[in-house]
Amino acid sequence: MAEIRIDTDRETGKRSDMIYGHFLEHFHRQVYGGLYDPNNALSDDEGMREDVIEAMRRIKVPILRWPGGCFASAYHWKYGVGRKRQTVFDKAWRVEEPNLFGTDEYISLCRKVGCKPYICTNAGTGSAEEMSDWVEYCNLASEGKYAGWRIENGNPDSFDVKYWSIGNENYGSWEIGAKRAEEWPSLVKESAKMMKHVDPTIELSAAAITDVDWTLNLIRACAPFLDWISIHEYWDMMAEEHKPASYDVCIKYCEDVGHSVRKIRGILETLGLEKQIKVAFDEWNLRSWHHPNVLTVKQGITKEEYILPRDKNDDNSTYTMADAVFAACFLNEMNRNCDLVGMANFSPIVNTTGCIYSYPDGIVLRSTYYVFELYVRHLGDIVLNSWTKDNEEAGICCADKKAETGAIDAIATKFSGSDGIAIAAVNKSKTEHIKIDINITNKNEKTESRSVLLNYLNGPSADSYNDVGRTEIEIKQKSFGIFKNGMSITLEPHSVNIIEIR
Numbered sequence: 375m376a377e378i379r380i381d382t383d384r385e386t387g388k389r390s391d392m393i394y395g396h397f398l399e400h401f402h403r404q405v406y407g408g409l410y411d412p413n414n415a416l417s418d419d420e421g422m423r424e425d426v427i428e429a430m431r432r433i434k435v436p437i438l439r440w441p442g443g444c445f446a447s448a449y450h451w452k453y454g455v456g457r458k459r460q461t462v463f464d465k466a467w468r469v470e471e472p473n474l475f476g477t478d479e480y481i482s483l484c485r486k487v488g489c490k491p492y493i494c495t496n497a498g499t500g501s502a503e504e505m506s507d508w509v510e511y512c513n514l515a516s517e518g519k520y521a522g523w524r525i526e527n528g529n530p531d532s533f534d535v536k537y538w539s540i541g542n543e544n545y546g547s548w549e550i551g552a553k554r555a556e557e558w559p560s561l562v563k564e565s566a567k568m569m570k571h572v573d574p575t576i577e578l579s580a581a582a583i584t585d586v587d588w589t590l591n592l593i594r595a596c597a598p599f600l601d602w603i604s605i606h607e608y609w610d611m612m613a614e615e616h617k618p619a620s621y622d623v624c625i626k627y628c629e630d631v632g633h634s635v636r637k638i639r640g641i642l643e644t645l646g647l648e649k650q651i652k653v654a655f656d657e658w659n660l661r662s663w664h665h666p667n668v669l670t671v672k673q674g675i676t677k678e679e680y681i682l683p684r685d686k687n688d689d690n691s692t693y694t695m696a697d698a699v700f701a702a703c704f705l706n707e708m709n710r711n712c713d714l715v716g717m718a719n720f721s722p723i724v725n726t727t728g729c730i731y732s733y734p735d736g737i738v739l740r741s742t743y744y745v746f747e748l749y750v751r752h753l754g755d756i757v758l759n760s761w762t763k764d765n766e767e768a769g770i771c772c773a774d775k776k777a778e779t780g781a782i783d784a785i786a787t788k789f790s791g792s793d794g795i796a797i798a799a800v801n802k803s804k805t806e807h808i809k810i811d812i813n814i815t816n817k818n819e820k821t822e823s824r825s826v827l828l829n830y831l832n833g834p835s836a837d838s839y840n841d842v843g844r845t846e847i848e849i850k851q852k853s854f855g856i857f858k859n860g861m862s863i864t865l866e867p868h869s870v871n872i873i874e875i876r
């Protein structure tokens with residue numbers, strides 16, 4: 375059994391909706407053959423899959439990072455605009471890039487979805503000038519060559535792209551144009567200077583990592599220009615070998631899902647910058663992408679060695695309740711750190727290890743998709759200082775066995791625009807139903823007139839998954855009548871739950 379104690383007066387902060395953000399990279403079938411599928415009857419007149427766009431709208435995607443990822447570090451944006459697109463060889467992923475989906479198409483996609491654009495620039499083979507030319511193309515009204523080019527390409531109005539990041543994982547040996555810690559700050563500073571000279575209203579991030587040398591040097595040199603720093607993390611590393619970790623192993627990964635944020639917070643607080651610079655966790659996923667023999671010194675020679683294996687990412691049986699439970703624990707942690715984390719981007723939104731899987735005749739909503747639907751639709755935006763106490767002495771629950779301590783990961787929230795409380799409670803136990811007691815500790819909180827609705831995500835087993843013609847995981851609802859302080863709700867094993875008291 376566990377107890378959730380809530381004090382509605384103790385607010386941690388207001389979370390940004392951008393912590394429910396997403397990411398789209400030119401990799402495998404995320405863009406070509408995924409979101410951009412011009413020959414498919416399900417696509418609109420710009421070649422974009424309307425079913426994918428509708429699914430993105432349904433979870434109110436707030437911001438979409440593009441075009442990469444490793445792809446970005448060898449990408450030259452000018453080849454992807456205008457009437458004559460340049461087909462190039464993508465040296466990151468070693469495939470031909472037709473450049474048919476470029477900046478204009480990306481902005482059009484963001485407008486269809488209703489999300490903010492967030493562009494990752496090329497700090498690998500690119501330059502400060504190329505990055506700032508991109509800001510000219512997107513954001514200047516009409517001055518100069520690049521804004522004029524945008525107008526010529528049929529977009530008279532500025533794209534008004536507010537969020538930009540300089541580089542992607544440039545600290546990594548795998549990255550095209552990787553940088554040393556001592557050289558990174560000068561490139562970031564000069565790029566940031568030129569980009570802000572074009573449009574001082576943009577918000578800038580730069581690739582960072584929980585490595586003191588890299589990040590301390592970056593922030594010391596560039597703090598005046600930076601509004602964000604970007605970090606990435608994957609836990610079940612499948613890049614070289616497609617062997618998805620089991621439910622039990624994935625739950626272990628939940629144990630300290632916030633360690634990177636904690637370390638970055640330490641660095642920012644040491645410099646007294648935790649109020650000026652926010653964290654963009656702009657790539658995260660339990661499962662890393664599978665792409666053997668390409669981000670390593672050893673490069674695949676045959677397509678079987680490095681291209682064909684990428685299809686293994688499309689195996690929907692990989693994405694089970696483990697992915698949903700992990701994603702919910704991660705989002706809980708980002709909510710808890712909403713004073714510092716202003717953005718997080720699930721990596722990616724469609725295909726590969728994403729929450730939406732597209733195939734020629736439709737889409738599959740994987741388990742993680744529903745976590746976003748639950749959090750975006752039912753959880754509040756004011757995060758409360760709540761905590762969960764595992765009542766170990768009792769520990770008796772339905773299965774008549776001692777509930778696993780620490781099995782419940784929960785946060786409490788309220789709503790800035792209306793009354794009510796909503797609790798996100800994850801039961802990580804693979805086998806145990808766990809009863810939670812809900813105690814609202816402030817006496818003046820009027821709860822007697824509120825009803826209790828449980829929205830929960832689950833499947834028949836911890837290894838359930840959705841696939842074409844197979845829906846094992848979906849959101850269900852259960853009403854618990856009028857709220858009484860101290861009331862208990864029993865959570866199913868391996869389930870993600872939002873309890874609304876409204």
Ligand code: AHR
Binds near residue numbers: 399442444606662663
């Ligand atoms: O596996 C995909 C890659 O993960 C992204 O392109 C990169 O940013 C990260 O290393």
